[in-house]
Amino acid sequence: xxxxxxxxxxxxxxxxxxxxxxxxxxxxxxxxxxxxxxxxxxxxxxxxxxxxxxxxxxxxxxxxxxxxxxxxxxxxxxxxxxxxxxxxxxxxxxxxxxxxxxxxxxxxxxxxxxxxxxxxxxxxxxxxxxxxxxxxxxxxxxxxxxxxxxxxxxxxxxxxxxxxxxxxxxxxxxxxxxxxxxxxxxxxxxxxxxxxxxxxxxxxxxxxxxxxxxxxxxxxxxxxxxxxxxxxxxxxxxxxxxxxxxxxxxxxxxxxxxxxxxxxxxxxxxxxxxxxxxxxxxxxxxxxxxxxxxxxxxxxxxxxxxxxxxxxxxxxxxxxxxxxxxxxxxxxxxxxxxxx
Amino acid sequence: xxxxxxxxxxxxxxxxxxxxxxxxxxxxxxxxxxxxxxxxxxxxxxxxxxxxxxxxxxxxxxxxxxxxxxxxxxxxxxxxxxxxxxxxxxxxxxxxxxxxxxxxxxxxxxxxxxxxxxxxxxxxxxxxxxxxxxxxxxxxxxxxxxxxxxxxxxxxxxxxxxxxxxxxxxxxxxxxxxxxxxxxxxxxxxxxxxxxxxxxxxxxxxxxxxxxxxxxxxxxxxxxxxxxxxxxxxxxxxxxxxxxxxxxxxxxxxxxxxxxxxxxxxxxxxxxxxxxxxxxxxxxxxxxxxxxxxxxxxxxxxxxxxxxxxxxxxxxxxxxxxxxxxxxxxxxxxxxxxxx
DNA sequence: TGTATATTTGATAACGTTTACATTTTAACG
DNA sequence: CGTTAAAATGTAAACGTTATCAAATATACA
Numbered sequence: 001x002x003x004x005x006x007x008x009x010x011x012x013x014x015x016x017x018x019x020x021x022x023x024x025x026x027x028x029x030x031x032x033x034x035x036x037x038x039x040x041x042x043x044x045x046x047x048x049x050x051x052x053x054x055x056x057x058x059x060x061x062x063x064x065x066x067x068x069x070x071x072x073x074x075x076x077x078x079x080x081x082x083x084x085x086x087x088x089x090x091x092x093x094x095x096x097x098x099x100x101x102x103x104x105x106x107x108x109x110x111x112x113x114x115x116x117x118x119x120x121x122x123x124x125x126x127x128x129x130x131x132x133x134x135x136x137x138x139x140x141x142x143x144x145x146x147x148x149x150x151x152x153x154x155x156x157x158x159x160x161x162x163x164x165x166x167x168x169x170x171x172x173x174x175x176x177x178x179x180x181x182x183x184x185x186x187x188x189x190x191x192x193x194x195x196x197x198x199x200x201x202x203x204x205x206x207x208x209x210x211x212x213x214x215x216x217x218x219x220x221x222x223x224x225x226x227x228x229x230x231x232x233x234x235x236x237x238x239x240x241x242x243x244x245x246x247x248x249x250x251x252x253x254x255x256x257x258x259x260x261x262x263x264x265x266x267x268x269x270x271x272x273x274x275x276x277x278x279x280x281x282x283x284x285x286x287x288x289x290x291x292x293x294x295x296x297x298x299x300x301x302x303x304x305x306x307x308x309x310x311x312x313x314x315x316x317x318x319x320x321x322x323x324x325x326x327x328x329x330x331x332x333x334x335x336x337x338x339x340x
Numbered sequence: 341x342x343x344x345x346x347x348x349x350x351x352x353x354x355x356x357x358x359x360x361x362x363x364x365x366x367x368x369x370x371x372x373x374x375x376x377x378x379x380x381x382x383x384x385x386x387x388x389x390x391x392x393x394x395x396x397x398x399x400x401x402x403x404x405x406x407x408x409x410x411x412x413x414x415x416x417x418x419x420x421x422x423x424x425x426x427x428x429x430x431x432x433x434x435x436x437x438x439x440x441x442x443x444x445x446x447x448x449x450x451x452x453x454x455x456x457x458x459x460x461x462x463x464x465x466x467x468x469x470x471x472x473x474x475x476x477x478x479x480x481x482x483x484x485x486x487x488x489x490x491x492x493x494x495x496x497x498x499x500x501x502x503x504x505x506x507x508x509x510x511x512x513x514x515x516x517x518x519x520x521x522x523x524x525x526x527x528x529x530x531x532x533x534x535x536x537x538x539x540x541x542x543x544x545x546x547x548x549x550x551x552x553x554x555x556x557x558x559x560x561x562x563x564x565x566x567x568x569x570x571x572x573x574x575x576x577x578x579x580x581x582x583x584x585x586x587x588x589x590x591x592x593x594x595x596x597x598x599x600x601x602x603x604x605x606x607x608x609x610x611x612x613x614x615x616x617x618x619x620x621x622x623x624x625x626x627x628x629x630x631x632x633x634x635x636x637x638x639x640x641x642x643x644x645x646x647x648x649x650x651x652x653x654x655x656x657x658x659x660x661x662x663x664x665x666x667x668x669x670x671x672x673x674x675x676x677x678x679x680x
Numbered sequence: 681t682g683t684a685t686a687t688t689t690g691a692t693a694a695c696g697t698t699t700a701c702a703t704t705t706t707a708a709c710g
Numbered sequence: 711c712g713t714t715a716a717a718a719t720g721t722a723a724a725c726g727t728t729a730t731c732a733a734a735t736a737t738a739c740a
Contacts, residue, residue, distance in 0.1 A: 009696060020720045025698060035718060055461040056400045057696035060725050066698090077426065078624070083417055090444060094451075099458060101441055104430060111434075118439060121395040229624065261628040284418070284569065288601040290630035349726060360690045365728060375688060397726035400695050406728090 008051045017045035028053055055099070059123050065315040068098040070308065071119035073112070073129040077104040081254060081281050081300050082130065085152060088304020089128055096312060098125070109134050116142070126311045128152055128304075132195065148314040152307045154197050155324070162310045164303050164325035168198050171296040171329035172205025172250070173212075175278045178294070179248045180213050182337055184276060186246040190235045190256050192227035199224065202252050202280060221246055232259020240267055247275060248337070254281035261289060272338040282332050291335035298329050348391045357385035368393055395439070399463050405655040408438040410648065411459035413452070413469040417444040420623050421594060421640050422470070425492060428644020429468055436652060438465070449474050456482070466651045468492055468644075472535065488654040492647045494537050495664070502650045504643050504665035508538050511636040511669035512545025512590070513552075515618045518634070519588045520553050522677055524616060526586040530575045530596050532567035539564065542592050542620060561586055572599020580607055587615060588677070594621035601629060612678040622672050631675035638669050 010021040017024070019038060026034045027042045034042075045051075059067045072089055074082050086102060093100045101122060103115030112135050119127065126148035131139055136156060143149050143160050150162040179187050189206045192199040203222060210217040223238065225231040232255060239249060240263065251257040257279035269275050271291055282297035306325055314320065350361040357364070359378060366374045367382045374382075385391075399407045410433055414422050426442060433440045441462060443455030452475050459467065466488030471479055476496060483489050483500050490502040519527050529546045532539040543562060550557040563578060565571040572595060579589065580603065591597040597619035609615050611631055622637035646665055654660065 011696085021697085022699080022720060022722095023718085026719090029698085033718065038718080052457060052461050054400075054463065054696050055458070056396055056463045057725090058698080060394075060396045060400050060695090060727085061697045061699085062725090063698085077423055078420070080418070083423070086417065087444075087446075099441065099462065101439065104427075106427075117392060118395070121392050122439065123394065123396045258625045258628040261630075262632075265628070265630050265632070285598045285625070288598040288605070289628065290601075290605045292602075292605070351726085361727085362690060362692090362729085363688085366689090369728085373688065378688080394726050397695090398728075400697090401726080401728045402695090403728085 008049045067125045071124035071127045073103045084300025085304040088301040089308045092305045092308035164307045166298045168201035169205035172202040176206045176209035184248040187248045188221045188246040190251045191224040192252045229255045229259045232256035236260040236263040249277045251279045276337040294334045294337045348389045407465045411464035411467045413443045424640025425644040428641040429648045432645045432648035504647045506638045508541035509545035512542040516549035524588040527588045528561045528586040530591045531564040532592045569595045569599045572596035576600040576603040589617045591619045616677040634674045634677045
């Protein structure tokens with residue numbers, strides 16, 4: 001039994017409704033040039049035949065901006081922050097009748113490069129990328145070739161692309177200031193991977209808060225390794241082993257926070273009495289932690305939407321000057337730092 | 341400045357290396373018919389010209405099984421279990437030089453249907469689906485049309501497709517038995533949405549454990565609403581309000597577990613002394629919860645891989661009888677039920 | 681060397697659309 | 711009613727590949 005090919009194709013619709021395939025194509029694309037009467041007839045044919053345009057053929061033929069496919073390059077799909085971004089992008093794309101194709105490179109440099117190539121050969125309308133500096137050159141190449149790119153989460157040094165990102169410095173500042181106001185003076189910062197630009201922005205915010213309150217920031221209290229769970233574990237162990245223990249920890253992302261929580265619990269530390277903790281990145285299970293986590297919320301979902309919108313704007317106005325959207329984060333005060 | 345079109349296309353490679361496009365196409369597809377010598381020359385041309393095949397054109401022209409695109413239909417990308425599945429599928433696909441296109445329908449029935457159509461018009465080689473019974477008919481239609489489908493997480497009633505799923509009954513049994521052995525007799529079960537088949541399988545496992553130990557299962561202790569966080573919260577509240585409180589809770593998925601944890605903490609319940617809790621679905625932050633969560637681990641990543649493998653096997657053997665892969669889950673004993 | 685048979689290659693028609701451009705139909709107007 | 715402009719449709723050439731078939735070249739063998 002060979003697979004019966006129900007997919008009708010423009011031709012059959014055309015034959016069925018007695019017009020040319022060009023006309024059918026026109027009604028599919030809502031071309032106003034076609035007479036209302038014929039449009040109706042064709043639409044009926046489409047419905048009864050159950051015709052659906054072949055998006056692959058459309059994409060092959062269509063000129064840019066009409067391919068209805070956006071490429072999304074994501075460092076780690078396990079990170080709920082990026083999942084929020086994905087959802088945001090997907091939401092916007094969906095409303096534009098576009099599909100999004102995700103390149104999740106899992107922090108793997110090889111994959112990161114390869115996925116740029118792959119998405120490219122898929123003829124995307126444009127890219128939304130959260131890349132590492134490693135692929136900066138490659139991304140710039142895309143831009144030079146006229147492919148729209150919007151950077152999300154992390155900006156490109158040479159700002160020839162649109163970018164939407166969190167105000168990392170402000171976020172880190174808020175977190176640190178919150179701790180300081182609560183009376184903490186010795187605050188450890190578990191920073192992320194120093195290869196990633198956001199890490200430095202967050203460290204800067206941490207420093208700025210100290211400065212504002214005329215406190216000296218102890219360099220020895222800034223810890224950094226990588227951005228993952230394991231680093232959170234190890235660095236928290238180091239912090240607890242310190243002869244002169246800090247009274248609070250500020251972790252630079254949700255994975256580090258989790259690692260920190262694990263160690264704190266393992267050592268039966270009382271949070272926040274013995275040690276307070278505040279994290280960058282709010283997560284949907286913040287309230288299920290014990291105590292509920294006070295955190296800096298990034299608006300990933302909204303950022304994703306904005307990025308997609310920016311991308312489509314650029315598609316229609318390729319020559320517009322690059323826009324930069326800096327989203328202010330918000331402090332979600334819960335229990336892990338004590339009374340607010 | 342118009343975008344310079346660097347993408348060379350078969351033609352240019354052919355001209356450059358002095359062969360026909362057919363030959364170039366052959367070396368791209370590693371056709372053994374081409375002489376080693378010419379193959380080398382063409383490869384060199386490909387390299388120096390920086391040629392990359394256009395996957396869209398390939399897909400349009402290629403017959404089934406050579407399109408290198410798999411469609412993945414996922415109910416909720418926020419659920420880490422599904423993220424594991426995605427990663428598994430993606431890993432396998434990547435090694436086959438295939439891309440995966442994700443249709444995350446966010447539990448929205450409208451989107452669920454639509455995404456099937458969309459992925460279809462993207463000419464996927466086949467589908468991997470975790471659908472609800474709502475779209476069962478639509479999925480069966482795909483199968484009838486000869487499009488390979490493998491069901492993941494949930495099986496189709498009419499088993500004409502491959503399926504890979506967790507042994508839900510066994511998992512629920514393990515969890516409940518664990519509790520019973522620890523001395524619990526009154527164990528509440530926060531089940532998922534009754535529309536979803538897995539819910540019933542897990543309830544069955546819960547019942548089976550009681551049966552084995554000659555205990556009567558109290559119907560009043562099985563709670564069900566939906567499968568989300570909020571339901572976990574509400575149902576746990578109900579449980580705590582019971583005149584005769586159970587000594588343990590078995591939650592049917594990670595979202596429900598999280599909701600339960602929140603309420604338990606809010607009520608300052610001592611876990612596991614006052615109430616024990618065990619959850620279906622292990623999560624990477626189980627150790628960061630307080631106490632660390634004892635849970636039934638589903639092997640999402642492995643399942644994803646297996647599903648992809650099954651899909652590609654079916655692609656090459658369309659007539660093979662449907663396979664069914666039932667994966668045994670594993671109990672991850674940590675602290676939320678007390679000593680093991 | 682000539683013939684038969686493998687091996688390699690090349691020309692070209694698809695795949696299912698969109699889009700110039702040409703053509704036909706309709707409307708407008710004196 | 712004839713002419714001209716506008717509106718609606720049709721024709722056919724792309725888009726960048728793969729695949730079929732035929733042609734050309736190399737290999738084997740008598």
